Amino acid sequence: MKDLEELREEIDTIDKQLVALFEKRMEAVLDVAKYKIKNSIPILNAEREKQVIEKNIRILKNKEFSNAVEDFFKSVMSISRNLEAHNMPDDKNIGKQSNIENFEPKIEDNVKIEADKTQTKSTLFGLIGEKLGHSISPAIHSKLYKILGMNAVYELFEIEKKKLEVNFKALIANGVKGLNVTIPYKVDIIKYLDEISVEADKIGAVNTICFKNGKVIGHNTDYHGFGKMLEKNNIPVKNKKIVVLGAGGAAKAVIQYFIDNNAKDILLVSRDKKKAAENFKGTKIIDYDELKALEQGDVIVNCTPCGMYPKTEISPVDENCIGKFSSAVDLIYNPKETLFLKYAKEKGIKAVNGLYMLVGQAIAAEELWNDSTIDENIVDKIYQELL
Missing domain, CATH: 3.40.50.10860 (Leucine Dehydrogenase, chain A, domain 1)
Known part of the structure; x- marks a missing residue:
């Protein structure tokens, strides 16, 4: 059996080969980008990418690596698309966006979508x-x-x-x-x-x-968007005391994220504890009066629409309540600074809106x-x- 140094040398040799092949592939990607610009072809071709993955899995000798090969090619193709995008002229709208005519966004019974009358459908x-x-x-x-x-x-x-x-x-x-x-x-x-x-x-x-x-x-x-937002803003979750305001669908994803990432204590705040208990089994639920008695916490998250445009002059809780926490997160992104977050900033604590989560x-x-x-x-x- 080879010792560790021998194995590392072998991997180093393979890595050099991979880098050379990667460079060659990226040069080919740039040629593809030029062709797409010239012929107005979209960057993304999901069917083609799917075929590439399936084709390369088929030639694997050791099928135990199938999932790893799929992940590998997804990463490579993501890098390739990004390289293509960076080399597209800023004013070049490849795959021109068509309009959908005679379609009202507020739809009713028996709605009919009238497709665009151009050659290319969106x-x-x-x-x-x-x-x-x-x-x-x-x-x-x-x-x-x-x-x-x-x-x-x-x-x-x-x-x-x-x-x-x-x-x-x-x-x-x-x-x-x-x-x-x-x-x-x-x-x-x-x-x-x-x-x-x-x-x-x-x-x-x-x-x-x-x-x-x-x-x-x-x-x-x-769930994923919320997690990325916390990571982006350096808000730790593990072993922290969390308060979540609101008992709707967004709160479900938020609470599950906190559970999966080992928050120490999670409190859900709802005006209707009985109804919330039916939808959030296993979660400790309090009302807003009980929240006032809470001495201290780490992260408070607003999952209610309270403070959203156009009713921007209200907050689900007052500044004294928010001041008990080290971070305040509002899933609302319009306005960018809700009254809830304004209170947080005035108290000198970290304030984050929901825009990054939305993206x-x-x-x-x-x-x-x-x-x-x-x-x-x-x-x-x-x-x-x-x-």
Whole structure:
């Protein structure tokens, strides 16, 4: 058996070969980028990437490495797409975005989507919710489509509660390729799905819907977006005392993240403890009067819509309550500074809004819809542009 130094020397030799081949591949990628610019071809080709992965798994001698090879090529292709995007002219909109004409974002029964009358059809994605006037999701997805050269549009679909089922089915019938879900439908939508992913099942809420192999499948990318936001802002979770305000679908993802990342104590605050107890089994629930008696905590998270545009003059809790914590996180991103966060800054504690979470969960949804991996630098780029 070879000793450790011999094995390391062998790996070093292989690494040199890998670097040489990687450099050669990137040079080829740049040639591909030039061809795509010249012929107005989108950067992202999910079907092609899928074929590349399957083809390379087939030639593996040791099939135990199949998952590792898949991860390897997803990373390589993500790097390749990013390199292509950086070499696209800023004013070059590859895969020109078409408009969807005669389509009202607020949809009703028997809705019909009138596709564009140009030669190139845009792939349709969108967001389902009750009140969406504040949403900047279209801006996030449009920026991504421009970076990746995708021929796609992202629409807002305002739906009344009593018309959720009929309008959801109408969107499916009219060929929407992917949907996000927001307040107040993250739980209600589940009954209309064929299946939900492991993480969505564990959380009990869905914010992303995919259409795969004839099935309607629910996922939850809020979880991942929330985690990225905490990491980005250096807010530790392990062994910390956490307070979560609100008992909706977003709170489910937030609490699950805290559980999975070993928070010491998690308190859910709700005006209706009985109803919250039905939806958050195993979670300690208190009301707002009990919260006032709390002496100290580490992180307080607002998962309610309280303070969201246009009603920006209110906060779910007062400045004295917020001052008991070292970090305050508000999932609201419009306005950028809610009264809740203003109180936090005045108390000299870390204050973070939900914008990075919004971008993170949006990119994760696009990865699911397009069977692809998107470079994390793109998340940061879009976030900075929105700031």
